[in-house]
Amino acid sequence: MKSSENLDFLFHPQTIAIAGVSENVNKFNFGLKFLEGLTQFGFKGKIYPVNPTGGKIGDKIIYSSLRDIPDRVDYIISAIPAPYTPQLVDDAAAIGVKAIHFFTSGFGEIENEEGKHLQQEVIARAQRGGIRVIGPNCLGLYCPRGGLTFNYDYAKTPGSVSMISQSGGNAAHCIQEGTSRGVYFSKVISMGNGADLNESDFLEYLAKDDETKIITAYIEGVRQGPRFFKALQAAAKAKPTVVLKVGTSESGAEAAVSHTTALAGSDQVWEGVLRQTGAIRAGSIEEMMDVAVAFDHIAAPNGDRTAIVGIGGGASVILADEFSSAGLSLPKLSDDTRQKLIGVFPSEAGRIFKNPVDLNHFESPEKFFAALKILDQNVETDLLAIHVAFDHFGLISKAEKEFWVTAFVQLIAQISKEMTKPLSVILHSYSSPDMKILAQKAAVELASQGIAAFPSIRRAALALSRFVGYHMRRAASPGSKRH
Amino acid sequence: MKSSENLDFLFHPQTIAIAGVSENVNKFNFGLKFLEGLTQFGFKGKIYPVNPTGGKIGDKIIYSSLRDIPDRVDYIISAIPAPYTPQLVDDAAAIGVKAIHFFTSGFGEIENEEGKHLQQEVIARAQRGGIRVIGPNCLGLYCPRGGLTFNYDYAKTPGSVSMISQSGGNAAHCIQEGTSRGVYFSKVISMGNGADLNESDFLEYLAKDDETKIITAYIEGVRQGPRFFKALQAAAKAKPTVVLKVGTSESGAEAAVSHTTALAGSDQVWEGVLRQTGAIRAGSIEEMMDVAVAFDHIAAPNGDRTAIVGIGGGASVILADEFSSAGLSLPKLSDDTRQKLIGVFPSEAGRIFKNPVDLNHFESPEKFFAALKILDQNVETDLLAIHVAFDHFGLISKAEKEFWVTAFVQLIAQISKEMTKPLSVILHSYSSPDMKILAQKAAVELASQGIAAFPSIRRAALALSRFVGYHMRRAASPGSKRH
Numbered sequence: 001m002k003s004s005e006n007l008d009f010l011f012h013p014q015t016i017a018i019a020g021v022s023e024n025v026n027k028f029n030f031g032l033k034f035l036e037g038l039t040q041f042g043f044k045g046k047i048y049p050v051n052p053t054g055g056k057i058g059d060k061i062i063y064s065s066l067r068d069i070p071d072r073v074d075y076i077i078s079a080i081p082a083p084y085t086p087q088l089v090d091d092a093a094a095i096g097v098k099a100i101h102f103f104t105s106g107f108g109e110i111e112n113e114e115g116k117h118l119q120q121e122v123i124a125r126a127q128r129g130g131i132r133v134i135g136p137n138c139l140g141l142y143c144p145r146g147g148l149t150f151n152y153d154y155a156k157t158p159g160s161v162s163m164i165s166q167s168g169g170n171a172a173h174c175i176q177e178g179t180s181r182g183v184y185f186s187k188v189i190s191m192g193n194g195a196d197l198n199e200s201d202f203l204e205y206l207a208k209d210d211e212t213k214i215i216t217a218y219i220e221g222v223r224q225g226p227r228f229f230k231a232l233q234a235a236a237k238a239k240p241t242v243v244l245k246v247g248t249s250e251s252g253a254e255a256a257v258s259h260t261t262a263l264a265g266s267d268q269v270w271e272g273v274l275r276q277t278g279a280i281r282a283g284s285i286e287e288m289m290d291v292a293v294a295f296d297h298i299a300a301p302n303g304d305r306t307a308i309v310g311i312g313g314g315a316s317v318i319l320a321d322e323f324s325s326a327g328l329s330l331p332k333l334s335d336d337t338r339q340k341l342i343g344v345f346p347s348e349a350g351r352i353f354k355n356p357v358d359l360n361h362f363e364s365p366e367k368f369f370a371a372l373k374i375l376d377q378n379v380e381t382d383l384l385a386i387h388v389a390f391d392h393f394g395l396i397s398k399a400e401k402e403f404w405v406t407a408f409v410q411l412i413a414q415i416s417k418e419m420t421k422p423l424s425v426i427l428h429s430y431s432s433p434d435m436k437i438l439a440q441k442a443a444v445e446l447a448s449q450g451i452a453a454f455p456s457i458r459r460a461a462l463a464l465s466r467f468v469g470y471h472m473r474r475a476a477s478p479g480s481k482r483h
Numbered sequence: 484m485k486s487s488e489n490l491d492f493l494f495h496p497q498t499i500a501i502a503g504v505s506e507n508v509n510k511f512n513f514g515l516k517f518l519e520g521l522t523q524f525g526f527k528g529k530i531y532p533v534n535p536t537g538g539k540i541g542d543k544i545i546y547s548s549l550r551d552i553p554d555r556v557d558y559i560i561s562a563i564p565a566p567y568t569p570q571l572v573d574d575a576a577a578i579g580v581k582a583i584h585f586f587t588s589g590f591g592e593i594e595n596e597e598g599k600h601l602q603q604e605v606i607a608r609a610q611r612g613g614i615r616v617i618g619p620n621c622l623g624l625y626c627p628r629g630g631l632t633f634n635y636d637y638a639k640t641p642g643s644v645s646m647i648s649q650s651g652g653n654a655a656h657c658i659q660e661g662t663s664r665g666v667y668f669s670k671v672i673s674m675g676n677g678a679d680l681n682e683s684d685f686l687e688y689l690a691k692d693d694e695t696k697i698i699t700a701y702i703e704g705v706r707q708g709p710r711f712f713k714a715l716q717a718a719a720k721a722k723p724t725v726v727l728k729v730g731t732s733e734s735g736a737e738a739a740v741s742h743t744t745a746l747a748g749s750d751q752v753w754e755g756v757l758r759q760t761g762a763i764r765a766g767s768i769e770e771m772m773d774v775a776v777a778f779d780h781i782a783a784p785n786g787d788r789t790a791i792v793g794i795g796g797g798a799s800v801i802l803a804d805e806f807s808s809a810g811l812s813l814p815k816l817s818d819d820t821r822q823k824l825i826g827v828f829p830s831e832a833g834r835i836f837k838n839p840v841d842l843n844h845f846e847s848p849e850k851f852f853a854a855l856k857i858l859d860q861n862v863e864t865d866l867l868a869i870h871v872a873f874d875h876f877g878l879i880s881k882a883e884k885e886f887w888v889t890a891f892v893q894l895i896a897q898i899s900k901e902m903t904k905p906l907s908v909i910l911h912s913y914s915s916p917d918m919k920i921l922a923q924k925a926a927v928e929l930a931s932q933g934i935a936a937f938p939s940i941r942r943a944a945l946a947l948s949r950f951v952g953y954h955m956r957r958a959a960s961p962g963s964k965r966h
Contacts, residue, residue, distance in 0.1 A: 033879070109796075152880055153915070167797020169875030169912070176874040177914035220800055246800045249807030251838065258837055259796035284801070284941065285912070313742035314650025317703055317729045318767070324732030354741055355734065391659040392652030396516070397635055429652070429768070431660035432636070433923060440919055458767065 007197070007205040010099050010134070011146040011187055013074035014045040017066055017097075019088055020079035020104075021049035021057055030103060031079035032057065034150065042156060043147035046071060066091040075099050077140060082106035082115070085122050085136075093129025100126065102136030108193050109137050109260055123195045137260060138192025139168035142175060142185065145211070150190065151175075159184020160213035161292050164202045166191060166220045166260045170285055174216065177289040182447030183296050186211040193260050200227045207235035214295045215241040216288050220256035221265055229273060236278035240295045240470055244282045245270045278473070280466050290454060290463035295470075297452035298422045303382040304468045305331045307375045308356035310387035315428070316356040319387060319457055326461035328468065330355050337378045344370045356387075362404060365411045376419045383468070384423045385460065386412060390430035390439055398434060405438045409445050416451050424452040426460040490680070490688040493582050493615070494629040494670055496557035497528040500549055500580075502571055503562035503587075504532035504540055513586060514562035515540065517633065525639060526630035529554060549574040558582050560623060565589035565598070568605050568619075576612025583609065585619030591676050592620050592743055606678045620743060621675025622651035625658060625668065628694070633673065634658075642667020643696035644775050647685045649674060649703045649743045653768055657699065660772040665930030666779050669694040676743050683710045690718035697778045698724040699771050703739035704748055712756060719761035723778045723953055727765045728753045761956070763949050773937060773946035778953075780935035781905045786865035787951045788814045790858045791839035793870035798912070798940070799839040802870060805940045809948035813838050820861045827853045839870075845887060848894045859902045866951070867906045868943065869895060873913035873922055881917060888921045892928050899934050907935040909943040 016038065021031035031049065035057065038047055048069045049062045056062060063069050066076070066088070076097055078088055082104050092100055107119035119136065126133045134140055139150040144158040150168070154175055161183050165171035171190040178185065186209070189202050199222055206212045215235050222228040235241040247256035248267040274281045282288035306328050308319050323330055333341075333355050341353045344367050357371065375384055388408050390401070416423050425446055430439035439455075446453040454460035499521065504514035518532055518540065531552045532545045539545060546552050549559070549571070559580055561571055565587050575583055590602035602619065609616045617623055622633040627641040633651070637658055644666050648654035654673040661668065669692070672685050682705055689695045698718050705711040718724040730739035731750040757764045765771035789811050791802050806813055816824075816838050824836045827850050840854065858867055871891050873884070899906050908929055913922035922938075929936040937943035 027879070027883075153917075165797075167795075167800070169795040169872055170797035170801075173872070173874040173912040173914060176912075176918065180914050180916060180919075218797065220797075246797075246804050249804045251803035251807050251813040252800050254837060255796070255800045255803045255839060255841075259800055259841070284939075286914075286939075312650075312652040313738070314648075314653035314701065314703075314729075317650070317735050317738045317742055318653075320734035320738045321729050321732045324734050330734040354737060356738060358738075358742070389652055389656070391656040396510070400510075429656040429659075431656060431663050431769075433663060433927060434636075435659065436663075436919070436923055440916060444916060456767075456769075 005201065005205065007201065010075070010132070011141060011143040011148065013099070013146070015048065015071055015073050016043070016045065016075045016077060017048045017050050017069060017073045018077045018079065019050045019066070021062055022051050022053060023055045023057055023062070031077075034077050034079060034103070037149055037152050038147070040152050041147060041149040041154070045147070048073065066095055066097070069095070073097050075101070077101050077103060079103045082118055085118070086125055089122055089125040089129060089131065092131055093125070097131055099132045099134065101134040101138070101140035102192070103138065103140065104135070105137040107136045108195060109258060111258070119193065119195050126196060133196035134189070135192040136195060139171060139190035141190075142171070142188040144185065155179045155184055157184045159186060159296070160211065161185050161216060161296060162187040162206050162209070162212040162214070163216045163218070164189050164191060164199055164206070165218040166194065166199065167218055168192070170218045173285050174218070174289060177286060178292060180444065180447070181289060181293050181453070182450060183289060183292050194223060198223050200224050200231045203228070203231040203235050207231065207238045213239055214292055215239060216244075216292055217242070218244045218246070218285070218288070220247045220260055229277065232273070232277040232279050240280060240291075242280045242282050242288050242291045243274055244285065244288045245274070280470060287459065287462060290459050291466050293452050293454070294424070294463045294467035297450055298424060298467065300471045301382045301422045301468055304472060305329045305380060305382045306385055306464070307333070307378075307381040307383070308385045308387060309359065309371060309375060310356065310389065311359050311362060312389045312392045313358050315387060315389045315392060315457070316358045319356045322457045322461040326465035328461065328465050331380050333357070334378065334380050337374060337380065340374045341371055344374070365407065368411060369415060372415050372419065376421050382421060383464070384419060384421050385426055385464070386415070386423070387426040387428060387457070388442075389428055390435045391432065392429055401435070402438060405442055409442045412446065412451065413449050416449070424454065424460065424464060426454050426457055428455070428457050488684065488688065490684070493558070493617070494624060494626040494631065496582070496629070498531065498554055498556050499526070499528065499558045499560060500531040500533050500552060500556045501560045501562065502533045502549070504545055505534050505536060506538045506540055506545070514560070517560050517562060517586070520632055520635050521630070523635050524630060524632040524637070528630070531556065549578055549580070552578070556580050558584070560584050560586060562586045565601055568601070569608055572605055572608040572612060572614065575614055576608070580614055582615045582617065584617040584621070584623035585675070586621065586623065587618070588620040590619045591678060592741060594741070602676065602678050609679060616679035617672070618675040619678060622654060622673035624673075625654070625671040627668065638662045638667060640667045642669060642779070643694065644668050644699060644779060645670040645689050645692065645695040645697070646699045646701070647672050647674060647682055647689070648701040649677065649682065650701055651675070653701045656768050657701070657772060660769060661775060663927065663930070664772060664776050664936070665933060666772060666775050677706060681706050683707050683714045686711070686714040686718050690714065690721045696722055697775055698722060699727075699775055700725070701727045701729070701768070701771070703730045703743055712760065715756070715760040715762050723763060723774070725763045725765050725771050725774045726757055727768065727771045728757070763953060769942065770945060773942050774949050776935050776937070777907070777946045777950035780933055781907060781950065783954045784865045784905045784951055787955060788812045788863060788865045789868055789947070790816070790861075790864040790866070791868045791870060792842065792854060792858060793839065793872065794842050794845060795872045795875045796841050796843075798870060798872045798875060799841045802839045802940055805944040809944035811944065811948050811951065814863045816840070817861065817863050820857060820863065823857045824854055827857070848890065851894060852898055855898050855902065859904050865904060866947070867902060867904050868909055868947070869898070869906070870909040870911060870940070871925070872911055873918045874915065875912055884918070885921060888925055892925045895929065895934065896932050899932070907937065907943065907947060909937050909940055911938070911940050
């Protein structure tokens with residue numbers, strides 16, 4: 001078992017060789033796709049395509065072998081067929097490469113013994129050559145600061161969330177989900193079979209990485225249980241660490257073995273591990289990013305007492321249920337607060353000055369703002385949540401709906417600047433095609449202003465309860481520093 | 484306690500008077516909004532605006548009183564202030580009106596005794612006059628066959644799903660959610676305080692209504708417990724009956740009282756009621772519509788053994804977990820099925836011929852179709868689910884993604900025509916703004932072809948488990964007819 005290593009070198013190569021780039025432009029030329037992806041993403045170093053056939057791609061020479069490259073090579077992306085990988089590793093060792101990412105699959109994850117033996121052979125050769133391996137069977141690294149990506153269109157903006165993923169598809173999903181919510185990434189690691197560098201290596205590294213403020217992880221199973229437990233404990237002590245553990249069902253565990261060789265372990269054991277280490281459990285990629293949104297965008301609250309405000313009686317009932325069921329506290333508003341609210345709004349049928357506060361309809365931005373200020377200044381609540389129910393805007397035309405949504409977003413942006421309590425926004429009930437587009441625009445606009453916006457009541461309740469719970473546990477434990 | 488009544492007359496008025504239409508065009512002129520909504524929706528009968536001020540709106544005379552209308556009036560929509568409603572009821576009784584919908588709020592739901600007394604008074608006068616009341620404090624009726632609506636832009640297509648809702652906003656949300664998924668409605672009833680006609684009346688009616696094949700209900704609480712229990716039992720025996728029961732938390736229950744006077748009751752009691760009556764419980768509006776999508780679009784399966792097929796190893800693990808956790812069975816594929824699948828695809832690394840079947844990447848429509856045919860014809864599964872993971876399409880350009888999504892939708896439409904087993908489609912992992920638009924187009928296209936499409940893995944698993952569970956219970960109980 002190795003001690004924690006500084007893996008910074010993986011994320012900042014100056015030169016990359018891509019093995020398996022052919023001259024043919026077709027959908028199975030994955031080497032070319034990596035080449036194009038890195039180029040379009042703006043990787044600042046040099047890229048050297050490699051293929052035994054030689055040739056040219058654009059104005060780049062395709063080198064027949066790694067050994068022909070007239071430069072130092074820091075990092076290799078391999079998209080060649082599995083049987084040729086042992087030779088690739090030997091060549092890499094010969095020219096002093098320190099890291100290889102194997103996009104190549106056909107190793108430990110397939111159903112015959114051949115793949116497993118090949119994987120052992122490749123890893124043994126890499127270790128002899130002093131090379132660290134990412135994968136095999138994975139998409140590799142996304143790191144905006146290092147210019148690394150595995151897709152064309154990921155955000156170039158670096159952020160403070162990192163992710164370890166045993167699935168390339170779910171890493172991709174996570175990046176898109178996060179980015180669309182205003183969460184940007186420091187390092188995303190699609191690690192596949194984890195035959196050399198595994199989930200524990202990356203977790204130990206991210207726990208100490210100053211650029212990473214929040215760790216997220218999609219885990220199918222782990223290879224070194226006790227080491228992973230310690231790594232998770234250290235990570236969760238250092239920063240919010242959110243884990244999506246899958247493969248919890250029999251069918252899921254079997255799919256995990258076929259997918260990335262991971263042994264899933266029992267769900268009960270995992271529940272215990274996550275609780276004991278202080279990690280935060282997420283139930284889906286979306287939930288994991290919801291929690292990241294909260295930690296990334298919202299300041300630490302002083303407690304869990306939440307005031308909810310918005311328009312809609314039915315929505316208020318559902319909000320109350322979901323927030324309570326997630327374990328958040330919705331205190332009754334004090335007489336003082338209620339009197340102040342009644343002072344702002346002429347007493348009117350249908351308005352409910354309880355918590356959730358149902359303003360019934362949107363009378364004026366000034367009054368909405370005034371209500372928020374009252375809730376911000378009262379002593380009985382710690383957090384504020386504004387909800388906007390799109391489909392509930394009955395009796396108005398499409399143009400009016402557009403007007404309202406735009407007005408709401410502007411208003412919330414203004415409000416968020418003046419509130420002293422942590423604020424989040426819940427966008428919900430946008431079912432019609434028109435409203436979906438409006439809601440998406442609103443979400444992107446709020447995200448671009450660094451406001452935490454959640455796309456459903458339940459997801460908001462779950463994410464906020466985990467976020468608040470983390471801060472309350474930290475506050476209760478005097479040894480821990482406040483995030 | 485009244486016996487079940489035929490309420491058809493509510494949904495097919497020939498003439499409607501709208502009380503509270505003023506000449507002023509502003510956002511609080513709700514009477515005008517109802518008038519415009521019905522007109523644009525294409526209500527075929529006559530509409531008479533009423534307001535003591537008189538005047539004209541467009542080319543329509545505003546009558547000073549109901550008594551001045553030179554025609555029989557079948558139905559009244561009241562948008563006048565609460566204090567004037569007793570007089571309105573007396574006038575209505577005098578001209579022989581049979582039904583009034585009170586959009587008007589300010590009755591039993593507000594915090595003072597005045598509102599409660601006013602509500603009692605209005606209902607007493609209505610009963611003396613032989614008038615049935617919808618509401619007060621609600622949006623009323625949406626019934627495409629009758630030309631009734633409470634919004635401009637609802638679908639004019641009639642369908643076979645009906646809904647009872649104690650929240651106008653949630654009724655609106657439900658209509659939009661359903662319509663966007665290809666579910667059309669027979670009758671949606673926003674019933675507010677239910678001071679005269681209540682949830683039991685409407686449930687008894689819908690249970691016997693031939694136009695209603697599936698009943699859905701948003702319930703905050705009930706007024707006549709034993710009657711509701713019987714009504715629910717009868718409804719659930721006659722047709723799939725899906726209930727979203729809210730107000731299950733203390734805060735939620737309090738919000739429900741303020742919202743529509745409903746007494747929520749304990750969650751445990753409700754869990755028992757729903758189980759004993761054979762109703763299907765939903766956890767949100769979206770879940771309720773997911774279940775409606777299943778019953779509306781998918782034929783009854785012979786069992787719960789599901790075969791899942793699509794692209795993505797990580798997605799396969801999550802699918803297996805979520806389907807298992809929802810109680811669906813994912814049987815191992817037989818050697819015969821596996822051999823047939825291997826026959827279609829050249830043996831290749833990364834492909835997993837287990838269940839879920841992970842095809843790794845999209846090689847050709849013909850091979851995908853062939854795989855589905857093999858799964859359709861095997862003896863070890865009863866249902867088919869195809870999943871499409873949008874964000875998992877790594878390494879390809881936006882144009883390629885668009886091409887793939889379009890190709891997939893066309894392929895699924897073709898496949899759905901040839902499958903003998905019930906088929907559903909799971910669209911998931913569409914997080915980027917581009918992909919959200921693509922996914923929405925795909926969903927609308929699939930919905931328009933009557934294909935059951937679900938927008939997330941979890942929602943698909945929950946809806947299908949409820950759908951399949953219903954049919955398995957029916958199959959096990961010889962007295963029940965098959966839906």
